[in-house]
Amino acid sequence: MRNSSNDPRSTAVASVRRTSRLVHAHDRVATSVITAGGLSVLAAVLGICVYLLASVWPLFEGGRASIASTAPFASDEGVVDLAIDDGALAAMEVLRDGSVRWRSIASGRVLGVDRLVDDDADAAAVVREPRLGLVAVGLGDGRVVLGEVRFSERILTEEQGAGVLGGERSLAPGESFEIAEGEAGYAAARAFTLRPLVLARTDGGALRLVGAEIEAGEPLEIGVGTGAAARVDVQVGPGGRRVLAVLREDGSGALNLVRTTRPLGGGAPRTRLTSRPLSVDVGRDGRGLPAWFLAGGDGDAAFALWADGTLERYAVAGDAMELAERLDVSPDSTLRVARMALGARTLIAGTASGRIVGGFVAGDPLSNSVDGARFVLEHDFGVSRSPIASIGIGTRDRTLVVGDDAGAASVVHLTSHKRVARVTGAHAPARVAMGGRNDALLVVAGDEAGLWSVEPGHPEASWRMLAMPIRYEGQLEPEFVYQSSSGDDAAEPKLSLTPLVFGTLKATLVAMLFAVPVGVLAAIYSSEFLDRRAHAIVKPTVEMMASLPSVVLGFVAAMVVAPLMSKILPGVLLGLIVVPLGVLLAAHLWELLPARVARRMPGLWHVAAVGAVMVVSSLAAVGLGSWGERVLFRPSNADVLVLSGSVEPVAAKDAPAWVGRRDVLPGELQRRLRRAGMDFRDGSVVRPIAASDEQVREMRAALEASGVRAWLDGKFGAAWPGWFVAMLVPGLVVAWILRAWWVGQGGARGGSSTARDAALSALASFVLTAVGSIALAAGVAWALSAAGLDPRDSIFGPFSVRNTLVVGLIMGFAVVPIIYTISEDALSAVPHALRSASLGAGATPWQTAIRVVLPVAGSGIFSACMIGLGRAVGETMIVLMATGNTPTLDVNVFEGMRTLSANIAVELPEAAKGSTHYRVLFLCGMVLFVMTFVINTTAEVVRQRFRRRNAAL
């Protein structure tokens, strides 16, 4: 190319040939690089998908069980409870006569027997609680022995192990050595534990000594009733409180609640005992003593349960327990076995028809029982075709193992009802026990015991748990709840993703409602109207805003915007309409300026003037806000009377039944009550006492300005003002669309003679439209409240400082620069020929911008909005810092939310690798991925259609 030959043809040929080779080479390299890049992007995205799926998939798989060993276990009718240690080496059988028999699981050999009561005492009832191993033995003379029996475990050094094994022997990994009472090694091993059972070498090479700790107290007097202590139960409640229920043969008994305080500075623990007597009517229909008498872990409930399914619940009434309700928990079938689930709040029973039924106590304001609660029968699911023979409790979560009369055992999760595994043994009633870590299962049927190793998988995760409303323990109604963890294993996992998806959508919607109009309009302004010099400053400035780290924005939102907004809330709400109206008004006034003055104003000053107008109108909005608050959100005279306490109680028979017995009435119900001319105060239904106007005025003066926040809390007031405020912006938009339509129809064609007249008539039209929009808002608000709707049931509600509106504004602030800059580029890319043609044909710059430039740039603006949307959906730090991360399902814009991304950020550090929680967080990630994927795909499809339409230009 650079040759100096003056033969143009030869140069051309040579250069074509040489260039083409180089270009081809470049082409090939570029093609392969781009292909490789594109493919690796695709591979990376696919890889992420596959990884997410692989992490999430196990959630929906069942568990597995495989047989590990079998051993002969002599059948014994006297066994009331069976338990195995964490390593599945030793088994404990609690016997009806008040003793505990220890066995080796590998051989079934009895290693020893310990009596919990004196040899001459006769045991009438024995029970063992699975978590801490508390035991209670009811004696024939009516006294009760309390104690603790549990496995203990110690890692021994090699010398210590050799001492137990007696020198000659050694253990290979996986081998174990049984230490029966009085045999070799027993004495040596007593140095480490009270009742040594098995020494084993783990697969990791450590020597593990499994033993037991046994404690039993002196018999205690119960102090009520006569006859044997025929039914006993002991449970552990929250905070380590212990509950002992005792029922004697004559039907009288007591529920004892023991709380222990441990002085942290040292000294003996102090205990406090609350004992409440109760009496069960054993003579009724000749039914006799209940088959089971169980204690609720909170210490406020006792359950008497008969085999025919009759349940009597006893609740606290002063210093005693009273019968709160009687119901039939199993109308179709008799009960075979009953006990409290982990946490001792849910009662579960196995029926002769192979089902598990169960329920818990939930507060119910409409209940007439002594404690204002009722028993909710939540669980009823089939486990087996044979009658249920036994239920074992897993101590790590709500997993149960259920044995039936055919010798089969099923591992099920109580909350999700998911069946983890099912195993079968000899055809005989099965006694079952779950290993401490829910990874081992002992099934004793006939004369044989089978030890199964279980992979429980993720029993607490199922579609029902993740997506459906569930009635959790203590709840009256099914709800969507996300509460992933707690300080205690006994808590039910609550893993509904619905509130998180909802929170994500809510935050995104509010942010986009703010960001799209601001971003797009700013882009139109700066590309079509803004002075070039000002443009050169404004655009880079806005683009710099995009580089603000979102954590900074979140910090500002939480520390500055949220407290400020709570101070000037009415001003913020009014600002949504006052600021745009103010700017428009200023524009119309500008038109009235003499052309000389207006043209002399340099572009930068123009920007400054718009800024000044915005500041002034914002300040005006704040000022108007407090005035509007006083005018709109003003308590009525009846409200003033109630708020000042000038009320009289309404007789219970006149009060609506749905009020029930409550301390506090939810806002929605209170408004319903108010519509009926009544109100609710300090736990009772009241009616205002009429007063003279003078008195009302005085009371009103005495009340401080209640304001919009009190209105939001539902303390007073009608629905109208709320709807009015909510409808202002939609009213404005609708009024302007109507106006534009009217102008388009030719309604404005009057033909003004001078520019000044034209400006004046435009101003008049503007004022008319503004007034019209406010009237429209008022009319719609009136109609909505006349229809009985209240915004406080939906979009409004109690005000929380860190709320959706704050997040929407600040997240909008983060999204605006993106939408602005991409839209602006799209608008600027519109060929100038189009603009010139339009202007030349006599269109105004505004008409050109809206009718010519905007449609051409439509696809770009749409992409801008979609990219902004993608950013808003995935935004983490702003939401994390500026909201309370409250996983609520509440559309109220004055309440916070928790988004999927914030949830992952908050909880991932605490989730143990491979745990259910960990996988649920990955599921959150996958849901987020799918959401953005759907948004982007839709965006792309729509954009392509735009582009095809505009391709002609």
Added chain:
Amino acid sequence: MKLMKRAWSVLALALVSVGANAQTGLDPSLPTYQAVSGVSGSVKSMGSDTMNNLMTLWAEDFKKIYPNVKIEIEGKGSSTAPPALTEGIAQFGPMSRAMKSSEIDAFKARHGYEPTKLPAAIDCLAVFVHRDCPIDEISIEQLQKVFSVAGPDMRWGDLGVDDPAWKSQPISLYGRNSASGTYGFFKEFALGGNDYKATVKEQPGSSTVVQGISTDRFGMGYSGIGYTAAGVKALRVSSQGGEAMAPDVEHAYSGDYPLARFLYVYVNNDPRKALDPLRAEFVRFMFSREGQESVLKDGYYPVTADIAREALADAGL
């Protein structure tokens, strides 16, 4: 077999009198720390946010004695400690609650033995309100209603406030995120195991809880007593109709403050081996006079010499 019959104290003993003389300062019999030679290397601590400042104070003082030691501290919440200890990412796991059985299981499945729990300081989990708040005390039963789903949405009037400016205002609730041990402890001991209301604003750290309340007049929240700041005040707490107790050292030692608790440091201590010198010296330092002085400095309460001795024995020292 003849059993040892220890009196199962529960029902037999009722209301033993309060431990005779609750002391307030440092236990004089805590040992003074004796520096040894040859301590170097690096360790990482990961866990409680409540104990973050405390761990930092210990680490700084420890580094003054052993300049060659590097200590890295991360405090995102107690629940982050068990996975970190189990995976070997951290050597110390400060926790403001005791480990759950499932967490111990995971550790044991990996290492074959249980992690060692060392009670290194005493805290009163405090209930904070804005300093202008008209109430000064609250009962556990009220707390349960205010914070848990077992109660309705509460206003200040429901706690007996008569001031018209407060009466009808809803109580704005602040709490910790679920990774926090404080969150778990409060749920178990103040809320009776009930779930938190969904409207409790979950904050990533104790300081943000306190900060939130100091900027929200109608706020209420909880955190370790060490995070007391100017804009908030800690309420006295009563339980079961008893007298309300201030969250101070006296009521923490006597156990009368219902939300008093130990702050633990968990270590991975193989019972068949001795701790390496670096970790052994750090543990010794925590339970020395100097270490417990830092506890006081951070606003928590020191452990007694008896507890320190026991903890050192548990760590095989």
